[in-house]
Amino acid sequence: MGVILNLNPSILIVDDSRMMRDIVTYALECAGYTALIQAEDGVDALEKIAAHPFDLIITDINMPRMDGIQLCQALQKEEKTSSIPIIVLTTESSDEMKSKGRDAGAWAWIIKPFLPDDLLHVVTTILQEHP
Amino acid sequence: MIAPFNMSRFIDLFIDESRETLEKIEKLLLALEQNIAITSEEINDLFRYLHTLKGNSSSIGFLYFSKLAHELENFLDAMRHEALLYTPQIGENLIEGYELLNEILTLEIAKEINEELFQSKCSPYLIILRTYLNAPPPTQQSVILEKAPVHAREGETFGFFKKVLKPEIASPLLVIEPKTKAEPPTKEPHLVGNASIRVNLEKIDNLMNGIGELVIAMSMLEQYADNLTDQKIKNGFNERIGFLQHTIRDLQDSVMSTRMVPMEQVYSKFPKLIRDIAKTLHKEILFKTSGSDVEIDKAMIEGLSDPLMHIIRNACDHGIEPSDQRVQLGKPIEGTITIEAMQANEQIIISIHDDGKGIDTQRIVEKAIAMNILTKDKALTLSHKEKINLIFEPGFTTTTDITDLSGRGVGMDVVRSNINRLGGSIQIDSTLGEGSLFRLLLPLTLAIVDVLTVVIGNSHFFLPLSVIIESLQPQTSMIQSMGNKNNEILILREEAIPIIRLHTIFNIETPVKSLSEGMLIIVRYGTSKVALFIDIFLNQQQVVIKPIDKNFKAIKGFSGASIRGDGSIGLILDVVAITAIYKHSKGIV
Structure with a gap:
């Protein structure tokens, strides 16, 4: 398991499913992360990001109101938020989805169902690169 | 990892959330039946619901359920891309799919599902779906062998886009922005910021019990105050007790309000029930609800469900006339059943009205006499209401033929005792030829x-x-x-x-x-x-x-x-x- 550099990086977990949010939260909690905030869709996420600086965002793609791709795009547009690393966590494994995610500014992707170790690997790698 | 990762702790949450999602699907599909056409927004919603079900179930290891949700998602995806146009027949197929999802979920929860059972339940249905899509029929390949059917191809489960690998994009930003490292680390627990949380009913009951203890401690103080002889001290004491009493009552009210759920939850079962009954009986029945935002004690829902179901079944079965009869009588061809909830005088009042044939009191009296519940002399003295109330006598029934629906097993006496058990009462009013009104009066809470x-x-x-x-x-x-x-x-x-x-x-x-x-x-x-x-x-x-x-x-x-x-x-x-x-x-x- 990687070393956590930022002593307490804050991470926003965006998913319209309460269970998915809780699973991701729990996986990160098990690895010692504690500053974990949840949002239920893109709109909710933007509100929370405006109120609180985050070191990392993990988002689902398929969500009501504002999906994960739109969320990435919205964050890219603003200078204040364009540097926050984003991981897309989705059941969609197509290349089309991946290129959409990349074009929208995501940093990494993880396919659901995911292994907690994979999630932690991606999270720690990004936080090491961009602490 | 500091703690082992245990997925099973999410099963309850998964079940709750899936049932909620299934309810949304049901609601949408039933609304579709009325409207004939489907909007792209509705297709997108359905697609998203199925997508969530698929993703969540595969995460939790309910692979059969996930497989079925996946097939339905593909189907919706074709509709989303207009490769397939909506027809009422497709609507029927989707409802069938919804029913299968429910069934498979129940089997998954009970851990009773296996490959053979899944194939026997779902194969014919999956073939229909694939016929629409001109796709090859489902292989008999095992779900388990396919692993998670939604998993990434070629074993890739995650990956990085260029950005992370090219630090030159990221590093200048690092230099310019000291960023969040300078900020004090947040100590907020992850739940902060969520507008609502899910709480086990038991925890609320514990809170309620705690308040109960407070009320008791309160009355002990009151009794103590009664024994005080010094009037001045006694008055001062009582004044402060009054304040405490007020605070406890407020506390009690707010905890009570967390137990309350909207009637919507009670109503949600009925559209499908009525639709199915109407179909079996070849009747046309319109179902209307009002007061879906009236709140009711969650603990009461369980006890209320059966009696309401029984009353509604009876209304469909014995109340609403067959379509041809309704036309002859000059009534609208569609029968209407209305359920209405309101809160008044510290009570919840639920009324169920149908515009069917009403209760034939003459027939009830004859039957009651035949069953030795009533004597001929006594019958002459009964009021209209008293005659109607005879249907609450144990074992009373007027139907000579047993239908599938209402049967003869449970009578109105059971409905009444169920309602009584909830601390409520039931009233009936009926006019022959015009319809019947059942009114349930219930306390706001069971606690x-x-x-x-x-x-x-x-x-x-x-x-x-x-x-x-x-x-x-x-x-x-x-x-x-x-x-x-x-x-x-x-x-x-x-x-x-x-x-x-x-x-x-x-x-x-x-x-x-x-x-x-x-x-x-x-x-x-x-x-x-x-x-x-x-x-x-x-x-x-x-x-x-x-x-x-x-x-x-x-x-x-x-x-x-x-x-x-x-x-x-x-x-x-x-x-x-x-x-x-x-x-x-x-x-x-």
Whole structure:
């Protein structure tokens, strides 16, 4: 398991499913992360990001109101938020989805169902690169 | 990892969330039936619901459910891209899919699903779906062998886009922006910021119990204050108690409100039920609801579900006439069933109305006479309402043919006793040819009940106010003995009401043995009344009901317990059970 550099990086977990949010939260909690905030869709996420600086965002793609791709795009547009690393966590494994995610500014992707170790690997790698 | 990762702890959450999502799907599909056309927004919503079900179930390891959701998602995806156009037939297929999802979910939860069962339940359906899509029929390949059917291809489960690998994009930003590292690390727990959280009902019950204890501590203080002799201190004490009382009541109200859920949850089952019944009976039935935002105690929903279902079934089956009959009668071809909820006078009132044929009181009376429930002479004296109320007699039924739906198993007497068990009552009004109205009057909550404290010997009991009709001190002229010596009857306004001596039922020693020395409390018992004989009654109060421990279940005659102001336990009297004991002792079954 990687070393956590930022002593307490804050991470926003965006998913319209309460269970998915809780699973991701729990996986990160098990690895010692504690500053974990949840949002239920893109709109909710933007509100929370405006109120609180985050070191990392993990988002689902398929969500009501504002999906994960739109969320990435919205964050890219603003200078204040364009540097926050984003991981897309989705059941969609197509290349089309991946290129959409990349074009929208995501940093990494993880396919659901995911292994907690994979999630932690991606999270720690990004936080090491961009602490 | 610091702690092992255990997915099974999410199963309950998964089940809850999936049921909610399935309800949304059901609602959408039923609305579709009315509208014929589907909007792209509705297709997107359906797609997203199925997508969530698929993703979540594969995460939790419900692979059969995930597989089915996946197939349906593909189907919706084709509709989303207009490769497939909506027809009412497709609507039917989707409803069928929804039903299968429910069935497979139940089997997954029960851990009863296997490959063979899944194939036998779903194969024919999946073939239909694939026929629409011109896709090859599903292979008989095992779901388990396919692993998670939604998993990434070529074993890739994650990956990085260029950005992370090219630090030159990221690093300048790093230099310019000291960023969040300088910020104090957030200590907020992850739940902060969520507008709502899910709480186990048990935890709320614990809170409620805690408040119950507070109420008790409160009344102990009040009793203590009563004994104070110094009037000045006593007044000051009472004033502060008043403030405490107010705060406790507010606290009680806010905890109560967390137990409340909108009637919507009760209503959500019925559209599908009615649709299915209407289809079986070849009737056309329109279902309307109002008051879906009226709130009701969550604990009550369970007990309410069966009675409502029964009433609605009856309305579909016996109330609404077949379409051709309705046309002949000049009624709209579509029958209408309306369910309405409102809150008034600290009560929830639920009305179920149908515009069907109404209750034929003549037929009911004939049947009652045939069943020996009623004598011909008595029948002549009955009012319209009393005649209708005959349907609450145990075992009463007017249908000679047994239909699949209402059958003969459960009668209105069971509906009534279920409602009574919730501390509520039921009223019926009906006009022949025009329809029937069932009205359920229910308390706002099951947790707190208004009671009257009654005394027998040295014992105190609580009697729920909801069952009390009146109380009186009888004169000897009002009492008559019937049959053998021990059957005492109260004659009140030409009505004969059996008297039940509670001290005999519970075997309590009391100096008050003569009826004219004590009190009679007349209470509702089903359609009739009984008079309970007690020594005297004291105050009226609100108590928090606590269930009686399993070990004491053998003690009959009580529905629960509560703690009294002096800390002792008061049992809550159950009229139905008491009457049963009485009848048993008299050899009446």
